[in-house]
Amino acid sequence: NAIDLALALGIDLPKVAILSAVETVNPRIASTLDAAALCKMADRGQITGGLLDGPLAFDNAISPAAVAAKGIVSQVAGDADILVAPDLEAANMLAKQLIYLAGADAAGIVLGAQVPIILTSRADSAVSRLASCALAQLFISHHMQPAP
Template sequence: MPSSPSVPEAAPQHYVQDSADMPAASGARSHQAFETLIERARQLPGKVGIGIVWPCEPHALEGAMDAAQQNIVEPVLIGPRSLIAEVAQNCGIDLGGTKIVDVATPQDAAAQAVALVRAGQVHALMKGSLHTDVLMHAVVSPESGLRTARRVSHVFLLAVPSYDDLIFVTDAAINIFPDLTVKRDIVQNAIDLHRGLGLGEPRVALLSAVETVNPKIPGTVDAAALCKMAERGQIEGGVLDGPLAMDNAVSLDAARIKGITSPVAGRAQILVVPDLEAGNMLAKNMIFLAGADSAGVVLGASVPVLLTSRADSVQARLASIAIGALYARHLHPESEPAA
């Protein structure tokens, strides 16, 4: 992962997913962007090892084993062997030779998952049926976790049927009121994911209620500062513009009416929100009103951490795991089998 000028967070983070544990809207159409990522993950040479942390409910186990059958990942199941076997039997899943790390509690499972990453045995993690706080506490532990110099942040990848590109919304699940330094990491994390998935240089819209700088609206000031940081090389790899209101970030007609000339306006691929509340409402609106399929990933640690919902569609589960596999291989190309 590229270096960052920011320092590790001094204060503990609070993880509000299970606000990210959101059901996909019923009737969501299959989206070509997700299908493309799933197919690309199938074509990776060798399977990426992924730790499934506490897969003790059907949704967590089925998604992982389905991805394994489709040659996307090689899962390592971390939890109580007897309970995992019982869930598999009840769901008609053949575990075959799938590796199981037998541990008794969710806390032990999270700690063991981190240990497997540090030992190089898995290169991504996926939340099963334990609480997000338990998993993320182990991931960001200063003593034994997977922290980097980056602030940890979350990205929703949303496949909206009416929009050609995948839309990234960040941060809608971890950083409640990010300051400018944290926002810099949030933006860089999302850019790195976009490029790491092979989607190219992203167009990044820094959202607010208006498209002009207004000192009474702090988000507009942060947006302008982030654009200048990108000009000075403090943010790399994307094209930034902001502040932009939501309409002129995703609608060319709205941008034209407002007289906004920008390579980002009307065609944004990453939407950076001013705070968690705005982002969470935006993501839920897209899921429930626009019929978007969604995937979620935590970035900023040494490996991607996937947060999936028990009500995700089959495609959304596969897409989440495919995203984790593709980005894990990008972060750790040494894990690719030798030719």
């Protein structure tokens, strides 16, 4: 769904970072195994439309300097369009940190149903609520266009 949304926003080949605490597969950290499985699914064509890599720690997903310092070779690392958190709690904390510490604006929609569902927080601003509506409309408009 995130890849479909990125495509609707005009990103031709979304780069998807599967997040964990570390950038290597470690059987004692479930999120690294999940990341490896998702990347293998992409290799087999079970996930299409984007370029996946993981596990990647957050710094490696967004910072070219961190990628260079750690010697990571990846088309996604340091340039991710989509961040996939290991669970709801981690995703919620990441989103709230971006909003409250980095001044990010947020838009909330749920994909996968027949139509996007706008889902905002009680604490969201009017701008965030409007952005959610606009994002849902962009997604719908993209999927209503005739195939080339």
